[in-house]
Each structure stands twice: as C-alpha cells, then as structure tokens.
Amino acid sequence: MNNASINWFKYSSPATFYPLAGRLIPWFMAIAVILIGIGLYLSFFVAPTDYKQGEGYRIIFVHVPAAWMSMFIYLIMAFWAVMGLVFNTRLSAMMSQALAPTGAMFTFLALWTGAFWGKPMWGTWWVWDARLTSELILFFLYIGFIALQGAIDDTRRGDRAGAILLLVGVVNIPIIYFSVKWWNTLHQGASISVTQGSSMASIMLNTMLIMALGFWAYTIAVALSRARSIILEREMDSQWVRELQEIRQ
C-alpha cells in the first residue's frame, strides 16, 4: 500500500472506527435534514399534479426512494456479510446489525405508502402480485435476520448465522427489481431505467432523486450511530473503551 492512498483496513478496527463514525454522524444528519426538507417542499409545493392521478401521485416521492433504499440496504448488508465471512473482521457483522432496523423500516414504509397509493389508484390496498409479494418477503428477511442474530447468545455464531441468512436472501433482490419485467404484475414497470432513461417529467424525477439522496444520508447517519452503540456494547471489556472520555465521566 503506498502512502498516498488511505489504508482502509485501519478503519476495520472498532477502536479507530468508533471516533471516525462519531465525527461523520453530524455531517450526514445535516445533509439528510437539508435534502429531505428540500425534497418534501418540492414534493408538496413545486412538483405539478399528474395528468391522470391528480394529487395522489405525490406519495411516490416517499414510496419510490424508500423502496430503493430497502433494496440497497439489503445489498450493503450482504456485502458486509461476505466481508465478515471471508476476512473475519469484527466490524462487518456490526455494520449489518446496525443497518438492519433501518432497512426494515424503509421496507415497511415502501409497503405502507404503496398500500395508500394502491387504494385510490388501483382500487385495492394489497394484491399478491410478484412485486408486492417479493417486497413483503424482503421485509420478513430483515425481521428474520434481526431475530436470528439476536437469538444466538454467542455473538460470533450469531453473526455467522445472520450472514448466511443474508446471503441466502440476496436472490430476492433481483426478483423484486425485475418482477415487473418478468411477469405480468399489477404494479407498474420502473419509471426510471438505466437503458431507456425516465418516463417522468424532470421536476418529478429530480424531486425523487433529492429525496433518495436524503434517505441515503439519513441511513448512513443512523447506521453509524447504531454501529457506535454496538461497538461499545460488544467491546465493553476492552482497554480502549474503558479509556474513552465519554465512558470515564
């Protein structure tokens, strides 16, 4: 490793990661508040009404970013699961554990707002089509991961069991994403695609992207803060924790 690049492995140790996370949290929280504030303002006051759905479509400004986050967070957790299983780093499992409640929250938010949109637009709160069902399975995966990891007293074994569950569940993510393409579903196809661009007016699209970035910043901030608590809990007996200023006081 040359001197110019950052030594990433340095931050895989809880003792160095803990203060770094502490410094980053206020920044990401501030970004989250600003972006979500701007995003909500645009959603309610600037974005025009839709030609067919009227005002009710505005729920997508929360629904779509939440659904994206629910999938992204799972992928990041799966990435940490691989890291934990391959490199045996302690921090990896803590990161998955720290992200899980936020992932579950966004999945629930996506399902919930989707039901609110579905009732006036489709005429039903819920249908068992491929998109809705696979997103519900994602919610159960998050809950299952939290339960499994928490149920095993030995943290090393619990982490490993959780990581394997995460990796088995990762097949669900492409199923969620492509379900609207592979099968006939009640849920509409993606409005934004890498290959075909977007089928939304640009102000609507930008608002959605700002909300998504805000959700990202929020996720990073709360996950880091949760990771700090997990570090303290797990490394309670270590020398460096006992020497922390906030612990000694």
Place this chain on the structure above:
Amino acid sequence: MKARHKRLGFLIVGLAALGLATFFVIQALDSNLSYFFSPTEVAQDQAPSNHVFRLGGMVEEGSVKRGEGVDVLFTVTDHANSIQVLYSGILPDLFSEGQGVIAQGKLDADGVFVADEVLAKHDETYMPPEVAEALEKGRQAEVKMNGGTTP
C-alpha cells in the same frame, strides 16, 4: 491458498448454486407467478377458462357501455385479441377508456368475462397535465398528416 481465499471460494460456489437453484424454481413457477392473463393468452387457451382467473389489458376506446345501476360492459384488448367484460360494481378512479385494467372473474358460455373485481393498472408515465395535452395534440397532428390512419 490462504484460509480466506478458501472461504471466498466456498461462498462464490455456494451463491452460484443458490442462484442456479432459484433460476430453475422461477422457470418452473413461471406461469403461476403472473398476476393476470392477456386476451391473447385467453384466446390461445392458456388461461384456466373453467375457473376464476384474472384478465389484464387495455380498455378499448369507445367500448364502455353503462347499463342499469352500476352495471358496466367494456372490452379489454391487447391490440391483437379482445374480450368483453361485464362488471357490476364501483370502478376505481383511474378506470377510463385507453387505460390498463385487471379484472378477476370467469368466462361464461358466450365468451363474455363476468368480473367480480376490477382494478385499474397504472403505467409508469408521470407528467403534468399540460405535457399530456401537448403530447395528445402532437399525436392528433401526426394522425392528420398520415391521412387519418391511426398509428
């Protein structure tokens, strides 16, 4: 070979096997995972025509006829085949001619689909009304230029 390379190898092989298994399961379940059948699939007898199934497609322009009370008769089409649908009940707000729709019900002896539930299917387009209006004007101008043939 280091221990961590071995673990990575196991993981990759395991995930590949899992992916393959999922692929086959999805292949096997393919027809069961679809939420509805299109009129063409019904015409080709791929739909379970002797019991309840869902029919999806577009409401054909000019086909909606209101009967007594909340009875409504319309045609669902996928531009290749079409099926008449009879429904008595309250239609969702988005239901209109030219709009996607999913109906659940049974085919009767005359080939009319008797629905007990009708859901509106929305597409992935979101735009302000002015844009929709402009697009519609453009489409009409194009139709005129082509001598009245619909695109």
